[in-house]
Amino acid sequence: MIPLTGQQNSILHAIFRVMRENFLAQKWIYAVAIAAMVIVASSTAASAWIMKAIFDVLSNDPLAYSAPVVAAAVVIILTGKGLSGYIQQVALAKAGNRVIADIQRKIYRKVLQQEAAWFDATESSDILVRVTQSAQAARSIIDIVVTSFVRDALTLAGLIGVMVWQYALLSGVFLVLGPLAVLGVRAVLSRVRRIMTAELVSLTEILKVIQETATGLRVVRAFGLEAILQARMDRAVRDVESRSNAMVRLESITVPMIDALSGVAIAIIILVSAATFVPGGKASSGELMAFVTALLMAFEPAKRLSQMRVSLEAAFVGVRMMFDILDRPDAMQDAEGCSDLPVQVGEVALRNVSFSYDGRSDALKNLTLVFPAGRTTALVGPSGGGKSTIMSLLLRLYDPQEGAVEIDGLNLRGVTRQSLQARTAYVGQNTFLFATSVRENIRMGRRTASDAEVEAAARAAQAHAFITALPQGYDTQVGENGVLLSGGQRQRLSLARAIVKDAQILLLDEATSALDNRSEWLVRDAIATATRGRTTILIAHRLSTVLAADEVAFIEGGRLVEHGGLTEMLNGNGKVAGLFGDAGLVRDVA
Ligand SMILES: Nc1ncnc2c1ncn2[C@@H]1O[C@H](COP(=O)(O)OP(=O)(O)OP(=O)(O)O)[C@@H](O)[C@H]1O
Numbered sequence: 001m002i003p004l005t006g007q008q009n010s011i012l013h014a015i016f017r018v019m020r021e022n023f024l025a026q027k028w029i030y031a032v033a034i035a036a037m038v039i040v041a042s043s044t045a046a047s048a049w050i051m052k053a054i055f056d057v058l059s060n061d062p063l064a065y066s067a068p069v070v071a072a073a074v075v076i077i078l079t080g081k082g083l084s085g086y087i088q089q090v091a092l093a094k095a096g097n098r099v100i101a102d103i104q105r106k107i108y109r110k111v112l113q114q115e116a117a118w119f120d121a122t123e124s125s126d127i128l129v130r131v132t133q134s135a136q137a138a139r140s141i142i143d144i145v146v147t148s149f150v151r152d153a154l155t156l157a158g159l160i161g162v163m164v165w166q167y168a169l170l171s172g173v174f175l176v177l178g179p180l181a182v183l184g185v186r187a188v189l190s191r192v193r194r195i196m197t198a199e200l201v202s203l204t205e206i207l208k209v210i211q212e213t214a215t216g217l218r219v220v221r222a223f224g225l226e227a228i229l230q231a232r233m234d235r236a237v238r239d240v241e242s243r244s245n246a247m248v249r250l251e252s253i254t255v256p257m258i259d260a261l262s263g264v265a266i267a268i269i270i271l272v273s274a275a276t277f278v279p280g281g282k283a284s285s286g287e288l289m290a291f292v293t294a295l296l297m298a299f300e301p302a303k304r305l306s307q308m309r310v311s312l313e314a315a316f317v318g319v320r321m322m323f324d325i326l327d328r329p330d331a332m333q334d335a336e337g338c339s340d341l342p343v344q345v346g347e348v349a350l351r352n353v354s355f356s357y358d359g360r361s362d363a364l365k366n367l368t369l370v371f372p373a374g375r376t377t378a379l380v381g382p383s384g385g386g387k388s389t390i391m392s393l394l395l396r397l398y399d400p401q402e403g404a405v406e407i408d409g410l411n412l413r414g415v416t417r418q419s420l421q422a423r424t425a426y427v428g429q430n431t432f433l434f435a436t437s438v439r440e441n442i443r444m445g446r447r448t449a450s451d452a453e454v455e456a457a458a459r460a461a462q463a464h465a466f467i468t469a470l471p472q473g474y475d476t477q478v479g480e481n482g483v484l485l486s487g488g489q490r491q492r493l494s495l496a497r498a499i500v501k502d503a504q505i506l507l508l509d510e511a512t513s514a515l516d517n518r519s520e521w522l523v524r525d526a527i528a529t530a531t532r533g534r535t536t537i538l539i540a541h542r543l544s545t546v547l548a549a550d551e552v553a554f555i556e557g558g559r560l561v562e563h564g565g566l567t568e569m570l571n572g573n574g575k576v577a578g579l580f581g582d583a584g585l586v587r588d589v590a
């Protein structure tokens with residue numbers, strides 16, 4: 001879990017903020033719900049109050065209203081109660097669902113605005129829990145506030161009114177007893193927050209196990225990791241289960257108290273009404289009936305009100321998580337005064353760039369490297385040397401701590417993200433495909449590409465033949481991250497996606513590493529065509545790929561060790577030549 005910033009520690013502050021940001025946004029639907037609640041509350045009180053009239057009629061009291069009047073009143077009151085109860089429930093749910101939808105949209109928009117470093121530090125299961133659970137928590141807070149302060153409080157007030165009206169003396173007794181139940185709640189509040197936080201952590205773990213099982217299935221099977229995963233899952237599930245139980249116990253702590261109090265209450269009624277010597281203690285049976293009814297009805301809202309603090313506290317944990325992410329800055333916004341890159345761009349350069357992912361060790365150390373316009377430069381060197389990092393900086397996934405990344409002399413920090421994105425195409429070291437059709441995956445490169453253009457790109461990437469052999473051709477679904485395709489097929493689709501974009505700067509991170517020799521040879525041709533007139537940077541371990549380059553740069557330990565023309569480098573006696581063995585052989589192939 002991402003550590004919380006701690007600014008949102010006050011529950012009152014959180015409630016006010018939820019009410020201001022989410023409740024007010026749906027104020028009209030909530031207004032309908034609240035109006036209905038007022039009717040629910042008053043008709044509930046009325047239904048207790050009418051008991052006296054009913055009882056008077058039944059006991060043939062000469063002062064009673066006529067039977068038809070009372071009967072009609074009962075029907076009207078109960079129908080009104082039912083109808084307003086329905087409206088209240090539907091309106092409350094509608095507003096609540098809209099609040100959830102709004103928040104989920106907002107959080108996701110925020111997630112998209114986060115920098116790559118945040119994604120490095122945040123697990124996807126964590127993001128999932130945030131988007132789903134915290135929205136639910138905000139809705140709960142509003143529901144609790146609205147139903148407690150409007151429906152329950154009003155209902156309780158109405159019923160107490162009936163009680164006082166019918167039997168003032170006894171009412172006094174309960175008004176003293178009632179608040180006792182609420183005292184018990186204070187004791188448990190601090191535990192609620194801890195349990196809820198732990199429950200969300202376990203929930204995240206459940207999602208993580210499922211995710212890792214699905215995406216890592218082959219590794220799981222090959223290494224027989226089922227038992228380990230099952231154990232992790234069991235633990236997480238058990239934790240969530242026991243924490244849910246603990247929460248219910250805390251939330252329900254007032255139930256036995258209130259019920260015990262209700263027993264005491266009825267006992268007092270029996271004793272007091274039997275004791276004729278109590279002055280004013282005698283009430284008519286009708287009055288007594290209405291009083292008892294009101295008393296019994298009052299337990300429900302009283303119970304809910306006494307649970308309110310606990311429920312609020314539980315929801316607070318989720319809401320805090322929500323604010324934590326909503327309050328993050330929009331890292332993807334362009335800084336003040338950014339300008340678009342020119343339409344035609346060429347030279348790409350890193351100047352004295354130092355960059356560290358974690359602020360401790362440097363992935364790039366004072367690196368200066370110029371990629372000349374319209375030429376292809378191969379980055380080679382040992383694994384972990386910093387080649388992919390250079391591409392990440394060019395894509396502006398990260399900004400260097402020192403030095404500048406430039407395109408045609410413009411520092412990328414001063415360039416709009418949109419224009420940078422429009423000028424660059426990228427094939428990553430790890431292919432990524434969306435769970436949609438082949439065609440749509442290629443079209444992700446350029447949303448406006450026609451079917452013919454998609455097909456041309458696929459041909460260039462040597463993908464057309466295998467695509468047409470698929471069951472539904474270009475409309476075949478590729479599965480999650482393209483699982484239904486082979487590694488080389490996935491790579492060719494990624495390549496086609498970059499080619500269809502037709503961008504001026506092409507970044508290929510081992511874009512052909514998974515291809516067999518023949519396919520690679522053919523793709524190399526395609527790349528040669530695609531890279532003509534473009535500034536291309538390709539990372540390669542294979543000599544055959546490097547041969548497509550005009551220049552070669554050797555990166556090791558975050559530094560530029562060697563840089564020069566292809567033939568010069570291969571035939572020299574430096575690192576590049578050493579990497580690819582016999583340079584004489586190479587010259588023949590080239
Ligand atoms: N997201 C990240 N967070 C922290 N460190 C990272 C991250 N990505 C890479 N590194 C570290 O930065 C260094 C350079 O990694 P980079 O991916 O640039 O190497 P590379 O030259 O592309 O290697 P390879 O040839 O294996 O792909 C490595 O030490 C790696 O551990």
Ligand SMILES: [Mg+2]
Pocket residue numbers: 387388389429509
């Ligand atoms: Mg790499």
